[in-house]
Amino acid sequence: MRAVRQDPDPMLEAVRRAPLPPTEEATVTVVIPCFNYARFLEQAVHSALTQAGVDVEVIIVDDASTDDSLALARRLSSRDERVRVLANAVNRGPVATFNRGLAAARGEFLVRLDADDLLTPTALLRAVAVMQNLPEVGLVYGHPLHFHHGRGPARTQVTAWTVWRGDDWLAARCAAGDNVITSPEVVMRRSVLDRIGGQRELAHTHDMELWLRIAAHADVAYLEGCDQAWHREHDASLSIAAQEPHVFLREVRDAFETLCDTGGARGAEHLRRAARRGVALAALGYARRDLDRGDATATAADLRRLALELHPAVLDAPEGRAFEAAHHRAATWPRSLARLAGLPGRLARRRRxxxxxxxWSRTGVYEPLRIVSAAPAPRVLPLPRFAFREAV
Incomplete structure (x- = not known):
């Protein structure tokens, strides 16, 4: 969910550290909510069970699937004692399903892995090494590889740890009005979740709100140079279901509002105002895609209404004035002329x-980074050469 912005990105302060090895074998629980994903489930479980260097338990929570998911989950459990299966008697949705698995987890660290996604080799070892060496970090993420059918190889050598104060990372997300995390690439500290609780009932941004809430209570780290998960994109996935900007921007708004209402963030009202402005600017940016093509669409009008609802003064900002000019051209000029006049804006937006x-691909955030107190120069950390069987 990328927000299109026209104003210069603010600098985001971070510490870049050389990687360190884990201090001991960690216990990690991988919770896999599953609803009618029998065709993918075994691959997801296999990618978790073959994680080297950590003590893994897998909890599959079947959400009253109508395919063979539950039967398959029970077969996988019978083959490996590290797999446990919980079954919802009725369909409860992804949030309640994950939270049930969270309540049953035993590990010191926790991963939420959708049944259609996969972890890359040694992903958990790389992430827990950060949290074992930096106890103030409550969330570690890395780069996800998105794929439809065949998936490419993953990079497995971490080159650096980028660490943010949680408040700084959270403020940047609010100011930009966006999300930078897909989902399966995240490892969380269980003790933080015990304090703040699990996911909240949001349609498509329950993951995002949890990341934000963790950042309100702990620091955030990013693994540079490696790939932490494969995220599968297909027509039935929840992420595909919310790609239209007039849909997902309202859900991003709901995530920020939920955080500010109940997330325990310091300076919640300041963050709320920043997030509303950020989402409003994002709405205008997405609307410009149509207007700069000479199309005064209903979607563009809806996004304008959303922007004004969130931040009534948004049209006084430079982005707002540029939006109004583009809207005037699209609504009153011949389409060919409006499209030609919008070409510089389209090209600038593409470059941006x-x-x-x-x-984002390098650093995990969209903003330029300012390294404020770097540790020794980043280096490639050779991890132990564990055997890894390719997921079936």
């Missing part, structure tokens, strides 16, 4: 999106 995407 590409630059932001490249930064």
């Amino acid at each position: 999106i590409d630059a932001r995407w490249e930064r």
